[in-house]
Amino acid sequence: MKNPAHPGEFVRELAEDLGLSLTDAAVALGVPHPALLDLVNERAALSPDMARRLEKAFGVSRETLMRMQDNFDIAQADKQS
Template identity: 45%
Template sequence: MAIKVHPSFAIHAGEWLKTEIVEAHGVSINDLAEAFGVSRQSVSAVLNGRAALTADMAIRFEKAFGVKAETLLRMHSRYELAKAREHEADLVVKRLIAA
């Protein structure tokens, strides 16, 4: 049986990375983008919750800070599912197979 976590505990992985990893290490977005070999805009969008954390970006964070990409992707997946569940009642879907 899976443990249900209240949606309020779901946090965007990028926002968590920003506060708990990037800022905690005193790294600027410009320096991070340069180290990752990506644009400042792409790093900023992830860290500020405007873009999803991709597997590629998760691996970059793993290489830079040691936090496992799998952990970050699970965190982000839970966040996205919690956000979708907020609007679950709005989804109209016809059941195809009887339960």
């Protein structure tokens, strides 16, 4: 994949599909609202801790989420070289 999506885009769409505001999603994840905003606005990378929280709260495999982050990071590195 040449332009993989940032995992924050997936998380934003997941919250929308579940009918959750980002505030409600942050509460469900047990994280500060600004931390979730940084992720969904692609200003922060997905951490292993956030991936674990997403898996626990929404049933999305943390391995899949971390692969999304890895693919995004590799594509960004390739663009810079």
